[in-house]
Amino acid sequence: MNKKFQKTLIILLTLVLAFPLTYLSGSNLSVFASGKNNINSTHGELSYSIKKSTKAKKKVVKKKKKSTKILTPKPTLAPTATPTPAPTPTPVPTDSIATAYSNYFALGVATPARLLNDATTRSVVVKQFRTITMENETKPDALLDYNTCSSNPSLYNTNPAVRLGSFENYLKIAKQYGLTLRFHTLVWHSQTPRWFFAENYSKDANAPLVKREIMLQRMENYIKQIMECAKKYPDVIYAWDVVNEAIEPADGLSNGLRTKSSLWYQVVGDDFVEKAFTFARKYSYDKAGLFYNDYSEYSANKLYYIYNMLKSLKDKGLIDGMGMQSHINMENPTIDQYEAAVLKYASLGLEINVTELDMHNNKNDSATLQLQADRYKALFQMLLKLKKSSSANITHVTFWGLRDSDSWLTWFNKETSYPLLFDASCNKKPAYDALMSLVQ
Numbered sequence: 001m002n003k004k005f006q007k008t009l010i011i012l013l014t015l016v017l018a019f020p021l022t023y024l025s026g027s028n029l030s031v032f033a034s035g036k037n038n039i040n041s042t043h044g045e046l047s048y049s050i051k052k053s054t055k056a057k058k059k060v061v062k063k064k065k066k067s068t069k070i071l072t073p074k075p076t077l078a079p080t081a082t083p084t085p086a087p088t089p090t091p092v093p094t095d096s097i098a099t100a101y102s103n104y105f106a107l108g109v110a111t112p113a114r115l116l117n118d119a120t121t122r123s124v125v126v127k128q129f130r131t132i133t134m135e136n137e138t139k140p141d142a143l144l145d146y147n148t149c150s151s152n153p154s155l156y157n158t159n160p161a162v163r164l165g166s167f168e169n170y171l172k173i174a175k176q177y178g179l180t181l182r183f184h185t186l187v188w189h190s191q192t193p194r195w196f197f198a199e200n201y202s203k204d205a206n207a208p209l210v211k212r213e214i215m216l217q218r219m220e221n222y223i224k225q226i227m228e229c230a231k232k233y234p235d236v237i238y239a240w241d242v243v244n245e246a247i248e249p250a251d252g253l254s255n256g257l258r259t260k261s262s263l264w265y266q267v268v269g270d271d272f273v274e275k276a277f278t279f280a281r282k283y284s285y286d287k288a289g290l291f292y293n294d295y296s297e298y299s300a301n302k303l304y305y306i307y308n309m310l311k312s313l314k315d316k317g318l319i320d321g322m323g324m325q326s327h328i329n330m331e332n333p334t335i336d337q338y339e340a341a342v343l344k345y346a347s348l349g350l351e352i353n354v355t356e357l358d359m360h361n362n363k364n365d366s367a368t369l370q371l372q373a374d375r376y377k378a379l380f381q382m383l384l385k386l387k388k389s390s391s392a393n394i395t396h397v398t399f400w401g402l403r404d405s406d407s408w409l410t411w412f413n414k415e416t417s418y419p420l421l422f423d424a425s426c427n428k429k430p431a432y433d434a435l436m437s438l439v440q
């Protein structure tokens with residue numbers, strides 16, 4: 001090889017080697033950086049370029065890391081405390097009217113014991129209501145024990161025998177099914193047998209009645225025994241109907257007290273209401289309120305006397321609440337009239353319980369049931385308004401009966417009545433749906 005040829009060969013070789021280096025420099029490195037490789041390179045410099053590209057890749061990754069560090073927003077500090085779980089949404093109450101109303105007031109039902117013994121009706125009571133009132137079973141004629149009293153009248157003269165076992169049974173049932181109980185009723189002219197007021201507990205229609213002092217002791221000890229028995233089941237009784245239906249303006253007294261049909265009035269005198277509340281206060285043991293309970297409580301005539309009597313009891317610290325029985329019909333009272341009565345009683349600072357709600361209606365066709373539903377809805381709309389605005393402390397609303405077929409109104413009016421939320425087969429009536437629509 002001559003020198004000239006050698007020189008040319010060196011130049012050519014240099015050029016061949018220099019090309020891939022030039023090609024691989026600069027922006028072309030990005031191909032590697034982007035993760036793609038140059039496997040298509042057909043040049044003999046593959047090993048070199050891979051080496052070089054690996055180096056470059058590392059450099060780029062390093063650069064990238066750096067820039068990632070800068071660009072990534074500062075991570076939020078990991079919480080040190082246990083994260084609060086998202087609040088569980090309040091379950092939508094779809095099938096229990098008492099659950100649906102639980103933010104406002106407790107819904108209850110009056111029931112005879114037989115409906116609690118029957119599994120089908122009991123399940124409706126337990127599912128749909130929070131509280132019960134025994135329709136007849138905790139009234140004086142059910143709890144006073146005639147056989148024991150009359151077996152030894154002098155022994156029991158001032159301390160009447162009471163069927164506490166029977167009473168306790170209802171406390172147990174309520175507790176077992178998670179219900180609370182309204183005690184109805186301690187002192188009432190009706191469903192209180194004459195023998196309770198008679199000397200020697202005699203059933204003779206002409207037997208003389210005992211003196212006031214004896215009767216007051218009987219009253220006190222009757223209340224005492226019942227309240228002490230209930231004390232064994234704390235929190236089961238939420239309210240006591242201490243006195244029921246003591247006002248009867250037609251009897252003509254200036255204080256409106258019932259006289260003609262009331263042996264309490266005739267034997268004790270016109271302070272029997274105050275005495276009953278005094279004893280109830282003396283033996284009451286927890287937060288269960290002491291209530292006066294009456295019907296037609298929204299009519300102007302009765303409201304006037306009831307209000308005055310409650311004011312006097314309230315001023316003496318003897319009463320906690322007014323039980324508005326609320327046996328209404330399809331026309332009376334108007335919702336406005338009823339609202340005015342609630343506000344009047346509430347103005348005394350008393351808790352309000354609707355205690356015996358039903359709406360007499362003698363027709364069962366769909367148009368009438370819809371009218372009934374509308375009226376129930378209007379009534380509850382007003383009650384909810386008063387409750388939400390704190391205009392009245394309404395805490396419980398009780399229906400006087402579960403099914404239409406159980407209602408006392410059929411017997412009382414001598415015509416079939418359809419006054420309640422469930423029909424004879426425990427089906428929900430339009431009134432039920434109307435009340436649900438207000439709170440869902």
Ligand code: G3I
Nearest residue numbers: 135136184190191244295325356400406407408409411412
């Ligand atoms: O069901 C029988 C019927 O088959 C029979 O033919 C008829 C014969 O008298 O008696 C019917 O039973 C009557 C039952 O009510 C029907 O529900 C009882 O005799 C009767 O004594 C009983 O009346 C009770 C009434 O108080 C007595 O004062 C009701 O059950 C009871 O719902 C009702 O409740 C009162 C509250 O305690 C106080 N506020 C008013 C409310 C309604 O009157």
